[in-house]
Amino acid sequence: MRAMRPVEERVATVEVVATRQRLDEDLDRRFVRFVAERRERARRLAWRLVGGHDAAADDVTQEAFLKAYRGLGKFRDDAALDTWFYRILVRQAQHYRRWRALRDLWFPSRNEGDADAATTMQSDPVLKSRIVAALEGLSSRQRQAFVLVHLEELTVKEAAAIMGKADGTVKSHLHRALQALRKDLADLGREIAE
């Protein structure tokens, strides 16, 4: 192969840099659109999964988007993009909860306590804290299934893909979650029935 002359080499380098910049710009543009389309839902889902903490929800959402940014360049299948991203988000929320449980164990004084009731005063704060407590009583899989299917209104199939479980497993988690919530919030159920 013929060795490149310095001028050709410089032109080639400039072209490589320009291509890379163009790709970076493409990725950045694609990512901006990606964030804008999913921001609200991602944050709401994160908020519900971390137990209603605003700061934690922001943190989990940003980390999930950051991971998505790294993988977005390689990801071409737009149809599966949502499943892929929400799987990252659910996993990130799970990591956060594990870390928080560990932190509460070692530093109980740093406990965040109940969810940010002051920021969600549009509804009854007492009822909200009861619902938070009831949801906290569920296992992490049950909570994920309940939030994804009943609160975020995904289909069982979509939720199963996000959780990386079989449809039947998700249905079973849903059944148990609903049973537990019915028991914990029995008076609320009676109030509704009346």
Next chain:
Amino acid sequence: MTQRCIENRAAGHVADGDDRTDRELIERIGKTYEPHTLAPSARYALEKDLWARIERRRRPAFFRPVLAMVTVVATVLWFARPPSDSDTVTMAAAVVDAWEYDILYSDSVDDHSFDWGGTAGLPEDFEDLELLIGSDAPDEGNGR
């Protein structure tokens, strides 16, 4: 109830909670357990923080190998350095001094042939007994 919920129930995906009470319970939970819609300022702050994170994570990639190299070099240099005076002093301090050695291991202490000074100074009858036994050191056994 949204179209998705209806689809879920129609497809038999929701194994439980098909009755009205359960549906209303779920709806009430959904309405109560919902964050505020992000205000434009909060949305802007969220995206600003996100881009700041992305920039922060981009940067360390440049100096991470350098940092790793510096750590390795520093470790190698630490182990390869010549022994200093303080190391010798430490070793010398561990050696038992001569006078301590004498006390601990000297023959005069450990030796059983201790000089009792002969029979001089003993009463006469004891001197006779001593001569009879013919020993120059007291028996350590049973007093015999």
